[in-house]
Amino acid sequence: MHRPSPRPDHTGPPFNALAARRLRAALGMGPEHVAHGMRVSYGLAYVTPDLVVAWERGVASPANPELTALAGVLWCSPGELIGRPRTLREHRVARGLAPEDVARAVGLEPRAYLRMEETDGWRGTDRQSAALADVLGLALPDFLAVTGREEKLADLLSSAVTTRWQGYVRPVAKVVPLDRRLLEQVLQELHQDYQGHMAATLSWGGGSGDSSAAGRDFLDRIVEHFWAAVDKRP
Secondary structure, three states, X not given: OOOOOOOOOOOOOOEOHHHHHHXXXXXXXXXXXXXXXXXXXXXXXXXXXXXXXXXXXXXXXXXXXXXXXXXXXXXXXXXXXXXXXXXXXXXXXXXXXXXXXXXXXXXXOHHHHHHHHHHOOOOOOHHHHHXXXXXXXXXXXXXXXXXXXXXXXXXXXXXXXXXXXXXXXXXXXXXXXXXXXXXXXXXXXXXHHHHHHHHHHHHOOOOHHHHHHHHHHHXXXXXXXXXXXXXXXX
């Protein structure tokens, strides 16, 4: 019995299943038309209508070659088919760039750049980091995430809200190049939110276990709270 060729076994970027379904419907295509186009025009012989449906239902996600082919069939850019990128590779794919293009832009050998992608370990200089942010169009939160600085920021913010926030303005500023006065306002707000939340939990009659759980939840999302507070400022 004939069996289709197996799919490549590697993870693709975060896939936006709803966008794929909407784009296909807008073109008046069925899953069978998408599968046929990917087989004929891109040589992906294993793609079936059932696989296309699985992508659109979020049961599976297309890998890089599949995403490129799917975008071609749906007449869109790969970036329109992916969710919010998190890793260096996902940001590159979202911009439709080859590894060699990014490596050239930041001044690295392609092999060295690809190693950083594969290990999620950016080790470029400050100049190369600035070039990376430019070529990939990275917003500051994304820049911190792909260069490995988000974890350090989380540690500093956690210490700031659980102790005296004033002592962490300068260390946070070294990680996040924002105006000092803005950072002071944000850290003070986060400190008050955390302490107020802890006090409210206790006042509602909860025990130390409830308070600890509430505190852990706040700290687990401390970076999210930080950027939300920054965005509120003009």
